Amino acid sequence: MFTPTNRPHRRLLASAAAVFAAGALVVGCTSNEPEEEANAGGDGGEGGNAEPAGGNNEPGEEVTIGFSGPEADHGWLAAVTDSAVAEAESFEDVTLQVAEGTNDANLQISQIETFINQEVDAIVVLPSDGAQLTEVATRAMDAGIPVVNVDREFSSPDASRTTILGDNYGMGVTAGTYACQLIEENDIQDPVIAEIAGIDSLPLTQDRTQGFNDALDKCGQTVDNRVAAEFTVESGEAAASNLLQAAPQIDIIWNHDDDQGVGVKQAFDNAGRDEFFFIGGAGSANAMRWIKNGEMEATVLYPPTQAADGIRLARLLAQDKGMSDLVQEDVPRRIVLDAPLVTAENVDQYMHLGFES
Known part of the structure; x- marks a missing residue:
């Protein structure tokens, strides 16, 4: 900025x-x-x-x-x-x-x-x-x-x-590509992958899910357990609780939205579950603090700017x-912003963009 x-x-x-x-x-x-x-x-x-x-x-x-x-x-x-x-x-x-x-x-x-x-x-x-x-x-x-x-x-x-525009499809691709990387780097055999989506009727949610699935497909993986929340703390906690009850073992979870992620994280803590790599979406300040503290693996930025x-x-x-x-200096008709991955290695670079949930 x-x-x-x-x-x-x-x-x-x-x-x-x-x-x-x-x-x-x-x-x-x-x-x-x-x-x-x-x-x-x-x-x-x-x-x-x-x-x-x-x-x-x-x-x-x-x-x-x-x-x-x-x-x-x-x-x-x-x-x-x-x-x-x-x-x-x-x-x-x-x-x-x-x-x-x-x-x-x-x-x-x-x-x-x-x-x-x-x-x-x-x-x-x-x-x-x-x-x-x-x-x-x-x-x-x-x-x-x-x-x-x-x-x-x-x-x-x-x-x-x-x-x-933010890149909703790109968010899913970034999250899925990183999930594939985690599977390879940690030699996870037959990984169980879970997804906590936002409101399923919204095109943005559909785009994020499609991008996630397309990226996983490239490394031969699919989503095993999927639930949908409503971009709120309460719905995130309820959806994540249902997910954990349905899946006794999970290796990777991608949650579409860091605002609902506050409830998602609470459900994890309530259940005493932390065996999985936890990936978020949007880039909240909470998520970035969790990454710094080692409580979350990564989040995918959806720029609030x-x-x-x-x-x-x-x-x-x-x-x-x-x-x-630009060489062609006229303001472009359409601009799609990047959806970068935020991890412990670069979280300080993006911390100023973190928004409070």
């Missing part, structure tokens, strides 16, 4: 200045007005796509970005919003209007409509339901407001200028800038 140096103090503006229609309240507005005037004579990093390396971080035209996301009822989702706010605060030329988090698609539609009416310069949205928000996002695009779609895709490519990346790209789009690190 970009860390500003020698930048003036930023402050969080009060939210009372903006109230959404239909009760959709703006609960935070981040403004980054400098305490002192910028040095005269600099070009401020403006001027299209011919930016030298690093020039995009220089202050440019002041822009207002609207951000709307789901209710932060999950540690990962809370981290998403926090990272978006922090990224906006790192730029003195960005004012961020943060809508109240909601899982009500109709309320989120109203929030986007308000951003359109306010004529913000760009919108970053993590939809509660990508299909239901496609139409209003398309209206924003038609109004000339670039939309950055985060994590849950719209139904039409016309609904956003760019889309930033997606919305922060969205803020950064929305700023570039609103200022008509490109990506100076």
